[in-house]
Amino acid sequence: MSRLRFGYxxxxxxxxxxxxxxxxxxxxxxVDALDRMGYDEAWFGEHHSAGFEIIASPEMMIAASAQRTxxxxxxxxxxxxxxxxxxxxxxRIMMLDQLTxxxxxxxxxxxxxxxxxxxxxxxxxxxxxxxxxxLDIVARLLRGETxxxxxxxxxxxxxxxxxxxxSTEGIQLAxxxxxxxxxxxxxxxxxxxxxxxxxxxxxxxxxxxxHHWNVVEERAAATGHVADxxxxxxxxxxxxxxxxxxxxxxxxxxxxxxxxxxxxxxxxPQFSLSGEHINEMIDFINDSGVGVIGTPEQARNQVQRxxxxxxxxxCMLLMGHDWANPQDTLRSCELFAQEVFPHFQQQAAKxxxxxxxxxxxxxxxxxxxxxxxxxxxxxxxxxxxxxx
Numbered sequence: 571m572s573r574l575r576f577g578y579x580x581x582x583x584x585x586x587x588x589x590x591x592x593x594x595x596x597x598x599x600x601v602d603a604l605d606r607m608g609y610d611e612a613w614f615g616e617h618h619s620a621g622f623e624i625i626a627s628p629e630m631m632i633a634a635s636a637q638r639t640x641x642x643x644x645x646x647x648x649x650x651x652x653x654x655x656x657x658x659x660x661x662r663i664m665m666l667d668q669l670t671x672x673x674x675x676x677x678x679x680x681x682x683x684x685x686x687x688x689x690x691x692x693x694x695x696x697x698x699x700x701x702x703x704x705l706d707i708v709a710r711l712l713r714g715e716t717x718x719x720x721x722x723x724x725x726x727x728x729x730x731x732x733x734x735x736x737s738t739e740g741i742q743l744a745x746x747x748x749x750x751x752x753x754x755x756x757x758x759x760x761x762x763x764x765x766x767x768x769x770x771x772x773x774x775x776x777x778x779x780x781h782h783w784n785v786v787e788e789r790a791a792a793t794g795h796v797a798d799x800x801x802x803x804x805x806x807x808x809x810x811x812x813x814x815x816x817x818x819x820x821x822x823x824x825x826x827x828x829x830x831x832x833x834x835x836x837x838x839p840q841f842s843l844s845g846e847h848i849n850e851m852i853d854f855i856n857d858s859g860v861g862v863i864g865t866p867e868q869a870r871n872q873v874q875r876x877x878x879x880x881x882x883x884x885c886m887l888l889m890g891h892d893w894a895n896p897q898d899t900l901r902s903c904e905l906f907a908q909e910v911f912p913h914f915q916q917q918a919a920k921x922x923x924x925x926x927x928x929x930x931x932x933x934x935x936x937x938x939x940x941x942x943x944x945x946x947x948x949x950x951x952x953x954x955x956x957x958x
Contacts, residue, residue, distance in 0.1 A: 572800070572882075573914070573915045573916060574873075574877075574883075574884070574885070574886060574914035574915060575610040575611065575884055575885035575886070576609055576610055576611075576885065576886050576887075576888070576906070576907070576910075576911055576914075577609055577610050577611030577612060577613060577643075577645070577803075577885055577886070577887045577888070578600070578601070578604055578609060578611070578612050578613070578887065578888050578890065578903070579613045579615075579647055579805045579887040579888065579889045579890060580597055580600075580601075580612065580613060580614055580615065580625075580647075580890040581615040581617065581623045581625070581647070581889075581890060582597055582614070582615065582623060582624065582625055582890050582892075583622055583623060583828065583831070583890055583891050583892050584622060584623075584624060584892060585622070585824065585827050585892065586621035586622060590624055593624065594624070594625070594631075596896055597614075597625075597631070598631070598634060598635050598638065600896075600899070600900065600903070601635045601638075601639060601642065602635075602638050602639060603900055603903070603904075604642060604903060605639040605640060605641060605642040607903065607904060607907040608907055608911065609642055609903075609907065610642065610643060610885065611642060611643045611644065611645055611675070611885060611887070612635065612642055612643075612644055612645070613628075613644070613645035613646070613647030613675075613677065613887060614628035614631040614632060614644070614645075614646065614647060615628060615647050615648065616628050616646070616648065616649055616650050616653075616681075617682075617683055617686060618653075618683075618686045618689070619683055619685035619686050619689065620683055620685050620835050620836075622831050622835065623683075628646040628647065628648075628649060629646065629649075629662050629663070629666050632644040632646070632666060632670065632674060633666060633669050633670075636669060636670040636673060642673070643673045643674070643675060644670060644673055644674050644675065645674075645675035645676075645677045645744070645765075645803075646663070646674075646675070646676055646677045646678075647677045647746075647765065647887075648677040648678050648679035648744075648745075648746045648765065649663075649676070649677065649678055649679070650679060650680065650681030650682075650686065650687075650697070651678045651679070651680070651681075651700065651701050651704040651705060651708065652680050652681055652687065652692060652696065652697035652698075652700035652701055652704065652723075653681060653686065653687070653690060653692075653697075654704075655723075655724045656704040656707040656708045656711070656721070656724065656726070657707075657711065657717075657724075657726050657729045659704075659708055660707075660708045660711035660712055660731060661711075661731055661732075661733075663676045663708075663712070663741060664712065664731050664733045664734070664735065664741070665733060667735055667736050667741050668733060668736050670736075671736055672735070672736040672737040672739075674741060675741075675742045675743075675744060675763075676708075676712075676741050676742065676743050676744070677743075677744045677745070677746060677765050678701065678704075678705055678708070678743070678744070678745050678746065679701065679745065679746035679753075679765075679767075680694070680697040680698045680700070680701040680746075681694075681697050682836075683836070692723075696722065698752060699722070700721065700722060700723065701745075701752075701756070702756060703719075703721050703722075704721065705745065705756060705760065706760070707719055707721075707726065709743065709760055709762070711729065711730065711731055712731070712735070712740065712741055712743070713740070714730075714731070714734065715730070716728055716729065716730040717729045717730070742762075742763065742801070743760070743762035743763060744757070744762055744763035744764060744765045744801065744803065745757050745760075745762060745763070745764065745765065746765045746767050747764055747765065747766050747767065747768070747782060748766075748767055748768030748771075749768050749778050751778075751781075751782065751785045753765070753766075753782075754782040754783070754785035754786045754789070755785055755789050757786050757789075757790075757797075758785060758786040758787065758788065758789025758790040758791075758792075758793065758795065758797060759789050759790075759792075759793050759795075760793075760795070761790060761793070761795030761796070761797075762801070763798075763801030763802060763803065763884075764782065764783075764786055764801070764802050764803070765803045765805075766779065766782065766802070766803065766804045766805065766883075767805050769804040769805055769806055769876060769880075770804075770805075770806040770807070770859060770860050770861055770876070771806075771860060776859060776876075776879060779804075779876070779879050779880040779881075780879060780880055780881055783797070783799070783802065783880065783881060786802075798884075799881075799882050799883055799884055800884035801884055802880070802883040802884050802885075803883070803884065803885045803886075803887055804876055804880065804883050804885070804886055804887065805887040805888075805889045806860070806861050806862075806872065806876065806886070806887075806888070806889055807855070807860065807861035807862075807888070807889040807891050807893075808861055808862045808863075808869050808872070808888050808889075808902070808906065809821050809861075809862070809863050809891070809893050809894055809898075809899070809902050810862065810863075810864060810865055810866050810868070810869050810902050810905050810906060810909075811864075811865070811898070811901070811902065811905070812865075812905070813865065814864045814865055814868075817863050817864050817865065817902075818848075818849070818852055818863065818864075820893070820894040820895070820898040820902075821848075821852065821863055821893040821894055822848050823892075823893065823894050823895045823898070824891075824892045824893050824894065824895075825848060825851050825852070825891075825893045826848060826851065827892075828891050828892065828893060829851050856868070859872075859875070861889070863893070866905055866906070866908075866909030866910055867909075869906060869909075869910050870909070870910050870913050873886055873910065873914060877914075886914075888903070888906065
């Protein structure tokens with residue numbers, strides 16, 4: 571297994587009525603801590619309605635956060651391309667690439683909330699059609715091309731960017747996917763990454779993982795690109811603690827509100843439960859494979875399960891959810907870095923091997939140690955005897 575990257579996907583989710591300034595600054599503080607813990611990436615989403623996901627511009631959050639961190643990379647998760655003039659999107663991303671000194675990943679999607687698109691006169695079908703058109707325009711602009719094009723919402727005339735990328739490799743791009751082959755198809759056609767947002771939130775998403783990459787490879791081959799699994803991101807929710815019982819107690823803080831959002835606002839039908847008790851919600855998360863509420867061992871097993879189902883991917887993104895309070899959420903992230911990362915990043919084997927070797931040699935080496943003590947004791951006694 572190659573080194574698996576780990577990151578945090580912050581849509582974000584915050585209970586309406588929470589102090590928004592405090593919530594946004596906590597999001598920034600969390601990324602500061604993730605950077606210190608060794609997380610590879612942090613992603614911010616874009617939403618404009620419904621009151622739960624309050625980041626309107628992932629670029630602004632990334633620009634603010636990048637001034638406070640050292641190594642962590644950032645992804646827009648995602649910019650809703652249908653909502654914007656593709657020229658200005660490309661221009662902002664290029665500027666962000668310069669501000670972060672090449673740490674920005676440009677994630678794109680059609681937009682997930684119908685309450686967003688309806689405010690600008692677009693329906694979900696139009697958003698998906700515009701995604702394909704605008705993605706092509708943005709990709710060409712970021713490559714330095716001059717583009718003239720007319721879309722359903724905008725017209726570009728000899729459009730080009732005034733900045734180039736920070737690094738010679740350019741800006742890494744990714745397109746979002748849930749269950750349909752739309753995202754994988756576009757990823758393969760353009761030779762860019764795939765962000766599987768529905769990897770665990772739907773049974774279809776999990777079942778489609780291997781198929782999605784087949785689509786990426788097929789379209790990449792047909793268009794002269796090479797599909798690279800390291801440019802595949804999967805997302806899923808986790809909350810772990812030292813014991814399963816403690817994890818269950820901690821998520822009582824906010825899991826009911828999270829379920830209410832997905833059942834009544836985001837309209838995910840599979841989140842309809844026969845009961846409304848917290849333990850039933852926890853059991854649903856664990857038993858359905860949506861995510862993990864429990865221990866680091868359970869988290870390791872979930873990541874391995876996703877790896878096996880998909881055939882391998884590049885980065886596992888922990889989905890933000892506010893199931894627990896900020897302190898317990900931070901501890902969960904720390905436990906994940908401490909207990910899960912090493913098993914997928916070739917960091918666990920050597921220390922375990924050294925510990926096993928020391929254990930196997932203990933009896934022999936302890937005897938040598940005692941013999942050395944006895945030898946030095948007799949030597950000292952001989953010195954005393956010689957003096958007297």
